[in-house]
Amino acid sequence: MIVEILEALFLILTFLMAAYLVRHYVFTLAVLNHTSKRKRAAIITRSDAYQPPVSILIPAHNEERVIGRILQGMTKLTYPKDKMQVIVIDDGSTDNTRKIAEGYAKPHNYIEVIHRNQMDGGKGKASALNAGLKQAEGEIIFCFDADYYPQRDIIEKLVAEFTDPKVGAVQGRVTVLNEPQNVVTRLVALERIGGYRVDQQARDSLGLISQFGGTVGGFRRDLLKSLNGWDESILAEDTDLTFRVYLAGYKIRYVNDAECYEEAVENWSDYWKQRYRWAKGHMQCFFKHSLEVLKSSNLRPREKIDGLLLLGVYFMPILVLFSWVIGVPLLLTRSSQWLSMCWVFIPVSLYSFVGNFAPFFEVGIGAYLDGRTRAYWLIPLLIFTFLYNIPICTKALVDLFISKILGKNCNHWDKTVHTGNGNSYIIN
Amino acid sequence: MLKEKMVRIRHSILGFFAGIIVTYIIILSFYLVNNQAALMLMIFDFLFVSLVFPLDGTFVKKIELLLIGNVIGLLWNSVFSSFSYVAACYFGGFLNVLYMILNPLLNLIWVVSFWSISLSVLASSKRVKVNRLDS
Numbered sequence: 001m002i003v004e005i006l007e008a009l010f011l012i013l014t015f016l017m018a019a020y021l022v023r024h025y026v027f028t029l030a031v032l033n034h035t036s037k038r039k040r041a042a043i044i045t046r047s048d049a050y051q052p053p054v055s056i057l058i059p060a061h062n063e064e065r066v067i068g069r070i071l072q073g074m075t076k077l078t079y080p081k082d083k084m085q086v087i088v089i090d091d092g093s094t095d096n097t098r099k100i101a102e103g104y105a106k107p108h109n110y111i112e113v114i115h116r117n118q119m120d121g122g123k124g125k126a127s128a129l130n131a132g133l134k135q136a137e138g139e140i141i142f143c144f145d146a147d148y149y150p151q152r153d154i155i156e157k158l159v160a161e162f163t164d165p166k167v168g169a170v171q172g173r174v175t176v177l178n179e180p181q182n183v184v185t186r187l188v189a190l191e192r193i194g195g196y197r198v199d200q201q202a203r204d205s206l207g208l209i210s211q212f213g214g215t216v217g218g219f220r221r222d223l224l225k226s227l228n229g230w231d232e233s234i235l236a237e238d239t240d241l242t243f244r245v246y247l248a249g250y251k252i253r254y255v256n257d258a259e260c261y262e263e264a265v266e267n268w269s270d271y272w273k274q275r276y277r278w279a280k281g282h283m284q285c286f287f288k289h290s291l292e293v294l295k296s297s298n299l300r301p302r303e304k305i306d307g308l309l310l311l312g313v314y315f316m317p318i319l320v321l322f323s324w325v326i327g328v329p330l331l332l333t334r335s336s337q338w339l340s341m342c343w344v345f346i347p348v349s350l351y352s353f354v355g356n357f358a359p360f361f362e363v364g365i366g367a368y369l370d371g372r373t374r375a376y377w378l379i380p381l382l383i384f385t386f387l388y389n390i391p392i393c394t395k396a397l398v399d400l401f402i403s404k405i406l407g408k409n410c411n412h413w414d415k416t417v418h419t420g421n422g423n424s425y426i427i428n
Numbered sequence: 429m430l431k432e433k434m435v436r437i438r439h440s441i442l443g444f445f446a447g448i449i450v451t452y453i454i455i456l457s458f459y460l461v462n463n464q465a466a467l468m469l470m471i472f473d474f475l476f477v478s479l480v481f482p483l484d485g486t487f488v489k490k491i492e493l494l495l496i497g498n499v500i501g502l503l504w505n506s507v508f509s510s511f512s513y514v515a516a517c518y519f520g521g522f523l524n525v526l527y528m529i530l531n532p533l534l535n536l537i538w539v540v541s542f543w544s545i546s547l548s549v550l551a552s553s554k555r556v557k558v559n560r561l562d563s
Contacts, residue, residue, distance in 0.1 A: 025475075025478075028479055029478065029479070032479065032482050032483075328529055331528065331529060332525060340462075340463060340464055340528075341463060341464070341467055343464065343529075343532055360540045360543060361475050361479055361543060364543055364544060364547050365479055365483075365547075367547070368483060368547050368550070368551060371551070373548060373551040373552070376544040376545075376547045376548050376551075377544055377548070379540055379543070379544045380537065380540045380541050380544060382540075383540075
């Protein structure tokens with residue numbers, strides 16, 4: 001009886017893994033198709049005439065090494081400065097963040113600095129963004145992380161999507177600035193290629209759930225206000241807002257041309273902290289939104305399926321581990337043909353749920369389309385990031401359950417430390 | 429027009445023969461090695477044909493890469509299974525069990541590596557084409 005239950009469980013897990021693989025395969029095909037169509041179209045039309053007033057929120061907590069870089073980037077934006085309001089939210093910093101930001105605010109009247117003392121500040125990004133939202137006057141609210149460096153015409157590219165009244169938010173592309181730093185930054189860059197160049201692009205062209213990634217994106221202010229801003233009780237405030245936007249009947253557009261450069265984590269310890277926060281936040285979103293997604297009348301069936309798969313993505317490393325645990329004894333005790341065939345799916349999945357959860361073939365095609373010829377050679381190493389994600393996601397789930405049982409607040413925001421090493425890759 | 433038609437016919441013939449060879453290799457791996465090896469080759473072929481063939485690069489080069497990939501897969505599996513059988517004779521059946529568990533993972537090492545190499549080869553042929561056009 002127990003063996004039969006284990007067999008059924010193993011089959012379900014294999015089916016789930018296969019579902020994710022098929023999803024990513026469809027994404028890769030869709031992007032290949034989309035790219036060839038764009039080649040034929042050749043000319044991209046963009047409405048440059050639409051230039052509403054915008055507010056750009058930059059939350060910063062102890063970012064003295066990078067805040068100057070993004071503010072310098074803001075001064076170089078080609079968007080009309082009289083229609084632009086840049087708000088730096090100094091979130092209880094104890095370093096020179098405030099001083100540097102004020103240094104930029106003095107000669108540029110469109111840059112403002114909000115100070116939050118150490119009592120109010122340092123509670124996480126969502127809290128800082130909500131403080132910035134109160135001051136924001138623009139029709140469209142953008143947010144950028146302090147370690148990012150934007151393209152000069154990024155706002156024009158992103159704002160153009162808002163000409164469609166059904167669009168509630170936009171998301172630009174994230175590219176790693178300090179990629180040549182070391183193997184960790186190179187692997188993160190590969191994850192980003194898979195996650196943005198293929199995953200986000202495919203979801204956008206297939207009309208599925210395009211995800212707001214927490215930065216390099218913008219919202220209609222009215223919509224954001226009606227949704228009560230960012231939810232401070234969720235660690236993945238970006239994923240939470242993504243689903244609230246879709247559940248409200250709006251959609252999010254992804255603009256691949258709107259690139260912004262980020263300073264990726266440079267060591268495995270920072271990688272752990274960042275992914276742990278993402279995993280836990282994503283799991284919180286799964287428990288918060290799964291039922292709403294299923295019941296929603298604003299979502300089409302394919303959006304519901306994609307939404308559920310997206311919400312459950314951080315459970316996959318745990319499920320792969322689980323399938324190994326029950327698969328090995330089954331394989332040893334019951335050597336059947338179907339079991340042996342299903343077994344093949346587990347290692348294929350190992351390469352499929354890394355970082356941004358893109359399989360090796362998706363990352364490869366993304367790198368090819370980007371013309372990143374040297375990057376392919378590192379694809380086999382992605383297995384290490386996957387293996388590293390197993391304990392990260394497992395700990396996130398265990399901690400989430402423990403905090404639920406004990407009724408404790410588990411939302412400690414472990415900030416990613418930025419070294420400012422990315423500055424050396426910018427040519428002024 | 430006629431030249432284009434000839435090229436298309438040549439590609440169809442080439443594709444047909446490549447398909448036959450690939451099918452033989454898969455059948456061979458099923459009988460010589462095991463069903464996992466055959467399934468892995470099928471996964472590789474499916475991904476390669478559907479995702480690499482639409483990329484830039486000549487059809488002949490893609491067919492070459494596909495065939496090389498299949499031969500590597502067959503050799504890889506044959507070597508590992510022979511090794512496990514021989515090792516099992518000396519060190520006991522435990523190694524056979526270990527091989528059975530780790531086999532798909534070992535297979536993925538060549539699949540992913542060969543995938544990366546194939547993309548590099550196609551990208552370099554794309555670069556050569558661009559350079560020729562530039563000059």
